[in-house]
Amino acid sequence: MGEFYLLFDVGGTDVKAALATADGELLHVLREPTARPEPGGDGATAVLEQLSDLADRLGAMSAQSPIGVGLLVCGLVDAEAGVGLYSVNLGWRDVPLRAMAEQRLALPVGFGHDVTCAARAELEFGAGAHVPGGAQNAAVLIIGTGIASALVVDGRMVLSGGYAGELGHALVPGGLACPCGATGCLETLGSAGAIARRYYEATGVSGGAREVFAARAQGDHVAQRIIDEALDALSFTLAQLAASVAPEVVIIGGGLAQAGSPFFDDLQARLAARLSYHRLPQVLPARLGADAGLRGAWLAIRDRMREVS
């Protein structure tokens, strides 16, 4: 029969949960909206109750009990300390999520940040697995409603107490006022959410970034301008990285990555035009899709079990 893990990827919108083999094969996957607390209630407690319920349902699908849990959450995370530092969406600040989950589920919990671990999975099993010699210096950007990211330098994930890899809130020229409180953040121009929102504001036509790319392909000048500004902003931030941590590869996932090879070719060309003697990163599409988080949760519990044993 082998051993089983429970995997959870807790995002601001959805929770994904899976029962997986010790080798990381996903046997059953559940997905549902992330639980919200009752008015006056506590975000962490609401999520832990949801995880416990999901664990019961997944546990019932297997003859054997799971032996460990991989738990990823969004927001700012101190993975080493096992603490959710801050999440606007889920409504917590400085909560010891790993310890709370271990108590609630009575299993060892490998804990981490959703995008950092999804990025590790992309590097280990996805686009990074196809880089000759491995990606020792890499950036992974997940571009959807916002932009989340993770960095690897000299073969190690950059943590910096949980504050590293917040590229969605790196400043770009011409960037707009951001809900985070700063002005000029990359995700105000370069995210799929920003492209759709700005197109709607300019034209009254609603839809996703995909529709804006389609409009551009048909010669729509507003769509052209908004996508140009998004690509300029993204290439600016990638050029900054080339001068600071010098990634060899940049892996882009999320909704915007589905814009396909014209998007990647254009971004690569704009990045090349911005750089001189710097190391030019190769911009690659992510390969794992929606399961990257669950694969990352598997990495988190795999590492945790090695520590425990």
Add this chain to the structure above:
Amino acid sequence: MGEFYLLFDVGGTDVKAALATADGELLHVLREPTARPEPGGDGATAVLEQLSDLADRLGAMSAQSPIGVGLLVCGLVDAEAGVGLYSVNLGWRDVPLRAMAEQRLALPVGFGHDVTCAARAELEFGAGAHVPGGAQNAAVLIIGTGIASALVVDGRMVLSGGYAGELGHALVPGGLACPCGATGCLETLGSAGAIARRYYEATGVSGGAREVFAARAQGDHVAQRIIDEALDALSFTLAQLAASVAPEVVIIGGGLAQAGSPFFDDLQARLAARLSYHRLPQVLPARLGADAGLRGAWLAIRDRMREVS
């Protein structure tokens, strides 16, 4: 008597050389212009001859022979491979400097990048030694004619094959055409050299950045604008770092750091205004001054001797 090291800090303008004790105390320091090759000659050979000559002169000052050499060079460096990748000033590309120096001087050579190692020394013995708990995540910028820099994340120096920490050539809004070939590099606005040059271009008055700061203090509007633009550019790049690798401290050395506490207060305030939930780095002046490179060379040979023994 104890054991002695020879230390060399080879910059684009000067070579500094020292005889040091095994504990890092500098006993004798020599400084002279960096050797240039004969027309058609080779930059690396000219520098190695100079080092050999300096070694003879320093060796003559001690009764005992030195047992190791710390050698730092400017430009792009692959420290682990012992290779000078590229230096415009010194005229080399892909030269195995560590092996060449070991052969020429018949001693083990600890090899590294001048600013990276000076930054390590600042962190270990200088400003970083005064950070409670140590600076696990730090950036060091040496701002003079240009801007050189080094990054530490999660307690380790970022190398990325020698391409990391090139913050002088990170892009900033409004940045100018740079000799490196890119447009918009930080050092076209934010370096001491840029401040002096831009003031000269605007007014015909020559001098250093120090004189431009003095002019600003007397109400000179041109000086005010140029220094404002320099501080905006520097705070922009530091804000980028806050979103990518999230340093806790930023240590600034070189000529511009001598502008004193109004400069640091102003830069800190502009940086704070750019950030929101990011970790706000503390901006500190460097403490080691002109010897930071030689102290860094000592770190390079200390590490090398540990490897050898």
